[in-house]
Amino acid sequence: MKQRKLGDSGLEVSAIGLGCMGMSFSYGVFPEPKEMVKLIHQAHEMGVTFFDTAEIYGPYTNELLVGEALEPIRDKVVLATKFGFEIGEDGSWNGLTSRPDDIRKACEGSLKRLRTDVIDLFYQHRVDPSVPIEDVAGTVRDLIAEGKVRHFGLSEAGPQTIRRAHAVQPVAALQSEYSLWTRQHEQNIMPVVEELGIGWVAYSPLGKGFLTGAIKDAADIRDGDFRKALPRYQPEAMKNNRAVVDLLTEIGNEKGATPAQIALAWVLSRKPWIVPIPGTTKLHRLKENLAAMELALTEQELDRINLAADMVEGGRYTEATEAMTGL
Secondary structure, three states, X not given: OOEEEOEOOOOEXXXXXXXXXXXXXXXXXXXXHHHHHHHHHHHHHOOOOEEEOOOOOOOOHHHHHHXXXXXXXXXXXXXXXXXXXXXXXXXXXXXXXXXXXXXXXXXXXXXXXXXOOXXXXXXXXOOOOOOXXXXXXXXXXXXXHOOOEEEEEEEOEOHHHHHHHHHHOOEEEEEEEOEOOEOXXXXXXXXXHHHHOEXXXXXXXXXXXXXXXXXXXXXXXXXXXXXXXXXXXXXXXXXXXXXXHHHHHHHXXXXXXXXXXXXXXXXXXXXXXEEEOOEOOOHHHXXXXXXXXXXXXXXXXXXXXXXXXXXXXXXXXXXXXXXXXXX
């Protein structure tokens, strides 16, 4: 398995990681947990060393699943989780919170659920405008000094937030959505990350599944699947956005690859410190995704993909969800 370093932090992970959210959260019907434990073990056997979860996924159920799966191989993997949401006793989301006491509470809960003594990469899931980022970074710095966390990360944070946090505690990685049809971060955020020596963990590198070609129209999305509300997954937008998938299919046919592999190869081609974390619940998809590391795209192919990506219709999130980012 090829490895990549997340910026200057010294944190080295498999070039493609595994996003575990969809194993128990967001996409409607979920497989049996024991099957997902097995899949995580199979991913590690194929060389994956980077696994991503968060306390809000469930809440808590995803961390419990990942913790169970990784306990036997804990010293051989890099484990990332996230804090930053206020979760009610009934499991409801009550907005953002990154107050120092709440960060500490989240850390202790995650350590217990993940069955570990230390979290390798601890992200602020979303920027809390009510708490200075210096206080957040300082709290994680203290957790690092106490041996409970190894590295600090941010998710969907803007340039100035990144700079201010990094001045207090070096940020190892920024986790933000990035794919050939989600590129708005390239202009203002990616240059800052590169300047500061921060790695980039790309979530939804397959456009939440659309770029795989498996989703033909809105009827393919089940009830309870959060994508039903997303602008790009509305019927007319999906119809127009099929042009991107058609191009990925065409290039894939020329190279003996799938659309998903071309989409992942595009992400990997952007910068050597970008690590995509596609999620899946299927072994054949896992194998397909990991094989993308062996693909190389020509400049002409990249130009064709970039041109098609410029024509994507619809925002990535609803306005309310987009407002929760720190951009």
